[in-house]
Amino acid sequence: MKPFTYERATSPAAAAAAVAQRPGAKFIAGGTNLLDLMKLEIEAPDHLIDVQDLKLDQVEETDDGGLRIGALVSNTALSAHPRVRRDYGVLSRAIVAGASGQLRNKATTAGNLLQRTRCPYFYDTNQPCNKRRPGSGCAAIGGYSRQLGVIGTSASCIATYPGDMAVALRVLDATVETVDAAGLTRSIPIAEFHRLWGTTPHIETNLARGELITGVTLPKPIGGQHFYHKVRDRASYAFALVSVAAVVQPDGTGRVAIGGIAPKPWRVEAAEAAMPQGARAVATRLLADAKPTQDNAFKIPLTERTLASVLAQAKA
């Protein structure tokens, strides 16, 4: 690990300003992803701004009946919160499906959104990787790509966004709240938070340099039955090959987003109109532009089958 300096931030705007002013600086909170990346020298910040004292660890009711989740609320606390369990079950289930109990105790809401891909070549510093070193190439294209993306990928990168929580947030139409170095706040719809890779896979979100996530807002509850089905290679502590977050209403309409297949939680609102017709009709529209590799073509039928299982459970 490369040497670095460290400070504890005293306010969100001061933290944002500190990172904005220093190119090698990064925020740290739970550190469940960043520290691993630093040990491998995939991330090598020369200065860490610890935001854990910023009192962003509350879940509060909003005026319209929704919830505002502080950026530092732990994954464990959020998944167990009574309002989340009652009104946003898809979110609670998605969080519990991720990582391990120890990691969820330490991981934060903001950090979960910002976790980086688990493409094996991204972690192997002997391999070319446009995400780790822009312009160096992509070892996964033409390499082993079983876990990688089938849609929304590019000629520069075929990795996936690895998280579970954000897939549920996409179904719930959450909004990410931020503050920048000037103290200005903004709200970013979750649909616009993560980027497709294009030619710049090292830029993963639409956050500006130094912009700090302060919270996530959920709109008022939409009712319905909530599901998060995650298919993976072992029963726990594994990333999704395919995951389905869905809210299904009594008349068979609803919302669905897919994890494990794209650079961001994959939701196509126009496809949801086909939910009453069944999983094949939805999956055909959701995955119309898919470009799987030979190794990961199985994710196309797996998506349809996982969605079929959700819709059958909803019907039952």
Ligand code: SF4
């Ligand atoms: Fe790197 Fe993306 Fe290629 Fe993986 S798929 S090696 S993360 S550029």
